[in-house]
Amino acid sequence: MSTETPTIEKTSCIFCNIVNKLENTEILYEDDDICVFRDIKPASDYHILTIPKRHIDDAKCLISSDKALVEKMLATAKELLTKNNLSIEDARFGYHWPPFRSVRHLHLHTIAPESKMGTIAKMIFMKNSYWFASPAYVVSRL
């Protein structure tokens, strides 16, 4: 009989691999439902991604039973800002809106300070644009 422990295989989804600790990504926060790590291309001094551990393609795929999950994602991101002495007021939060998305695994961008974002970053993560949706808008659809 084999005594080998089952190995978790890498998937094509990089964020699922991060959740499963298959990437060399520093996890800033995690619990049973969510995981937080730094964006590899920071748009300001502090730029984190908050993701659900369960694979969800994007914000359009969310259903009403996911409401508590997305609310927890935002609350956790805000807590991390506070812990890092960053202002929640001077921060930008949002989700890519399909078909405009980078990685196909739901993630909440949190960027602070918002006032230090460059012109291109402001375009990519433009407030209430049709490619970058606010957490309030995402929750309002559920």
Ligand SMILES: [Zn+2]
């Ligand atoms: Zn995934």
Ligand SMILES: [Zn+2]
């Ligand atoms: Zn993104």
